[in-house]
Amino acid sequence: MQGDYFESEEYANQMNHFVTLLHVYELNKMTKEEMKEEITVSEEEIEEHRMRYGTLGDQISSINMQYEQQIQEAVDSGNKAVEEALKKERDAKVADITENFNSDEYVRSKVIKEKEKSIDEFFLDLAEYRHEFLNLEQAYKYYLKDRNTDTVFTNLNLGKNDSVSDFMNNKEMYYVQDYTALQNMISYTGIIENFMPYNEVAEEILQKQNLDFTGQIGLSKQASDKHFAISNYKDYQKRQMLFIGYLISSIGALIVSYFLAKRKPATVFGSFEHLKPLYGRIPLDVRTVMLLLTGVILLLSMTLISEQFVYYHSDLFSSLIELVISLIAAASMLAFGFIQLKFLSEYRNDWPKLKEDLNDSLIVKSYYAILDAFIVKSIGFQLLVILGIAFAMGVLFVAVLVAGGGPIIVIAFAFGVISLPIFILIMRKAGYLNKVMKHTEELASGNLGADIPVKGKSAIAKHASNINTLRKTVTVSHKEQAKSERLKTELITNVSHDLRTPLTSIITYTELLKTPDLAPEDRDSYIEILDRKSKRLKVLIDDLFEATKMASGNIELHKEKVDLNQLLQQALAEHNEALSQSTLQMRVSQPDQAVYAFVDGQKLWRVFDNLIGNILKYALENTRVYISVKEEQSQVVLTFKNITKYELGEDLNELFERFKRGDQSRHTEGSGLGLAIAKSIVDLHEGSLDIEVDGDLFKVTVILEKLN
Template identity: 35%
Template sequence: MDTKLKNKRYVALALIGFVFVTTLLALTVANLYDNRRFLDKDYFISRNSNLISEELATVARLIKQVHVDYADYSTKSAQQKLDSDWLSELNQEREHQLEQLKAEIDAEYNERIEEARAAGNDSQVSLLQAEKENKRLSRERQIEADYDAKMKESIAARDKEYEAVKFNLLLRDGTFKYAIQDKKNNKVYTNLDHEPTDTELRQSALISVKIPQPKGERNWGLNRFFQQNQWEGLIYIPREADPYEPVLPNQFESGEFDYGGYYNQIIDDVNYYQSIHDRLLKEIVLLILFLFLAAGLFWYLKKNQALEHSMITKSQSIFRSIPMDIRLVSLLPAGLFYLIYSLEANFFSLPIGLGQVFTLVVMAPFTAYFLLFVLEAWIMFKQPEAFTQQWHNSISLKILAVLRDSFADKGMFFKLATIFILTIGFCVAAGTGLIYFVKRDLEPFLLAFFYCVFYVLFVLPYILRRIALLNRITRGVEQMSAGNFDVVIDAGKTKGKLASTAHSLNNLQQGVKRSLDNQMKSERLKSELITNVSHDLKTPLTSIVNYVDLLKREDLSPETRKEYVQILERKTDRLKALIDDLFEAAKMSSGSVELNIEQVNVAALVNQALAEFSDKIEQSSLTFRTNIEDGKIYAPLDGKKTWRVFENLISNALKYSLPNTRVYVDLTESADKVRFTIKNVSAYEINFDAEELFERFKRADESRNTEGSGLGLAIAKSIVELQGGKLFIEIDGDYFKVIVEFTRYR
């Protein structure tokens, strides 16, 4: 017992472990799939090729600006630092301003000076010439001051531009390495202490560009730039940035530029991508480990018949209590949640903490749910009847059944739908009519009012009539269920399904009454059957018992003893005939009779039967009149069984006909039938239904003084019907007529 209990605990632990390992497998696969692009080492480079090209182009441009465009910039004079074209334009502008100034002053003073000279006013002339010269000098000094200010401003901007370019190149000094030979200027530009060999380059360079380009290598868009500037050499991005120990110009140190040290987004991104790549490789190892662990747990569970464990059986019971279609519908949102959550969980990020535990706790129940789906699918595959059984309990099938029943009578469905819509329309019309009445908007109010009048005058009476009829039907059904079958449901002049239902219930009531009458009749006949069987079997049996007792007496004479033996023989034959007829009737009613169908001359069979009874007919007071149209009337029948029919009918006529009357026997044929008729006057009053004569042991002689078994007509009817024919009786007072019809041979 302890071993079994311990084994169950181990199986339970293995089941829980299998669920969690499967969850870990799903998380691993989801994370690997979501980050599959990082498994490619060149993914970052291929994805960010435009960014890398732009950065390399920027570095090349900065190298050109610092080493070519601003070459020896710090040793140049102020005039040399400026662009010659711009400086020429500035000088031309100054000369133009001076010339324009001279023209303006001349225009202002020359005419006045000439007028004073003409007037001989020398002092005025001197005064005007001195004023003119002072004004010219003052304006020229202003122009020169403006010129100097523009020069200084331009030089400052040029210096700042130079420092910015130099600074930008310096920012990249630890993350971009270059060694370039300028053939045009016969110079070398580099920030390396030596040019790396190809081996060193492969080891230390993340991305490298060498011009002229070796065959098969990428130039990252720099080839044209190098050719235009007649450059040759190398630019590359190292795998790791150099340590930051810059020597900065004063303005950088003063804070004019915010310099945070060597940093390259490309190197940082590559390192990040590489860390993800390394983590994914570890996850692949974990995936293999989880697969082996899951396989081991699966083998252990299968070996220990885990499907019979209470944890599984109870889970299956709860699982199956949910209808199949509801489970299938829930599979989609549950699967989407599981997929999205596993992709967004970031389960393998470090450090490990409560987030990972929470993810496992949330996802494990979903994993168990999906595993139950798989298990149930496997069971249904192996046992299709399980699928059929669960599908029969599904909500969809019930809804389909409801819809099928709803649309079974389309007329009723559309009537109810129309009434529902009209009733909703009445509510809407009443509400809107009230609103428009308050607003005194006449037209919408009248429209709503007339609709309400229509509903009250036509729709509402229609509904009330149907409700009244439904109430009458309900009361009628209640009375019928209580046993009152005399109630009649009044459908009135109402038409439709409810009225049809009322008529059907009235017909059902009549049918039930007939059924009850037939049942009572059947019970009565059954009681009579038992009584008749008991009487008919007991009568000869009692005689046999009595005469056996008499034979035991020793004082009997030989003649008396012989007479008693003869009586016993007759009673025994009588009892044997009764039992044979009883078995024959039972066989006929069960249908377990083998028929030997052949083309039989019915006329010959009738004549043979009459010949068999010729002695009894002569001994009786009856007169037989026969009418056989043709001596050869054929029909597909079993000859022996059909002869038994004629024998029974002729025998009945001999037993139950009124003495000194006639018995008529007719055999005729038509296009498709052979008709046998036997008519006689009954010696007994027939005060019951003719159909009762076909019941077993029923006899016209209700006192049962005749020797008949009461089975003759029942046997005859069964034989005829087994051969596809008909046997029926017509009674008119004491006039008794039996008709037998067979299919005619063609």
């Protein structure tokens, strides 16, 4: 119904792909320097850059908060040089932000640098993706002329006396298309699926050229049949012809079937009546299974038939053989299914017969047989054995008497060799069963006791093993419950301690502010302390709220393609000042190429930030810290290793609990929520975060799925 291949959506997408690449690599003649000269900065862009991180007050406040804790630590430690350096760096950033709000030209120069960097990235992408254009250019030929400059762009080998019409015709091309309608459907920087990333700066500059081309693009008959553009065209033609053949055959078969059925409409079931008594002897449940299997085979056969219409097969003979076999199988199963349905439909007028056949089915008979054999299920097998032995001994005794008394030694041998060992075996099994039942009673009363000895592979031994497993499960459950209660108590204690400390300071200094005739310098000092402690209290509450949201999974991830190498470097850069001032020696190893993952970059940055922050707080002074990024098959493995200054407990899993710290004295500034938040974030990304401790070596391993 679609018609020609060149009218299909498949070809249109393919052509748009080539036209986009043609515009990017051939029709765009601007150099990198020329594009940079065309850069303009609007007032809106200046304002956006200026307000990117909030108002002037917000940005200055944010910078002051970033440095406040570090400066306070330097003051507390009496390190005047570090204090002055931090203040100098903070003041420089504040001056830079202030200048942003004072001078448009200052901001304009920054925006120009950002756009120049974007243009550099655009030309790097051009070099990386050129091979795709060269591949398509082997199949497509074009002759285009710029209407403004009369410049010609073509990949035709035109001689002096050659005309474009000598090449752009039905003899040389499968299809020729006018370029005018195509050029309005492209992107100037090549943004299409699975191709170059969109570059907004380059797109804006290239659109200003107002290029207007006229000409033609054709799919060349000289291209190799192995080229995907040509093979797609050939396969489409073959599929179209094959489908038309199937369609004509189907219509013919339908007409023939109609006339055959009209001539002999009553011959379908007439010759199968003699099979009805034989069919009736089959149990009803077996007949139901037969009907279901017939339906399944019929559906499979019809599926095979339909596949012949969808897929093109290079071996036409094999395809026809498969089609014929599928048709025969489907027709046979259809007839067999109709016969079964006809016989089963007779139950509509004979419900007592249906009930009788249901009672005679294999499932119902088997069910009642099992119930009759094991009325008392726990000792059914033992009773069966005892009755069997008693019956055998009775038969033997009767046989001896019938034989005229016979030698007594025969009865003694039968009793000593057969009956007595079996009797002893049954008594031992009964004793073992009693022991299992006794342990079960103790377990039910709450006395867990020791494991039941498991002897052999009998049903009683298996039952004993199950009881042992249940006992162990109950024991573990009790331990986990006790641990949960202990951790809950510790959590309440830690929350109370960490929240009460700044709250106490706030209350104390608030009371001091009420003192009459308080000196101005003291009032300013108290207000500064109140400000610091209230912000500390806010951080604790925010972290607790975030940890709770993470643990409940009630948080939305905004996932995108992220370079983990770059994200880790950003996190390290954030702590660069603190790391450089510490006595720690950082050793960071990363692959040279980018390592991508489909993650929420902001949330994962929080993981790296927390782990690096923990290293700064808890790593032993004058030691090395190792951070590495490795690719292992379909995963990315990040490790953080350091020597701890505090001795850690044995239960490492407790470090993931909220308000747990490596510093049990709780003298450090952390909230105790870092690892809990980090693990929750990694879990939400379906990754893993594990801790290992070997002596004082503390190692955190983060594993995420790699994006290929």
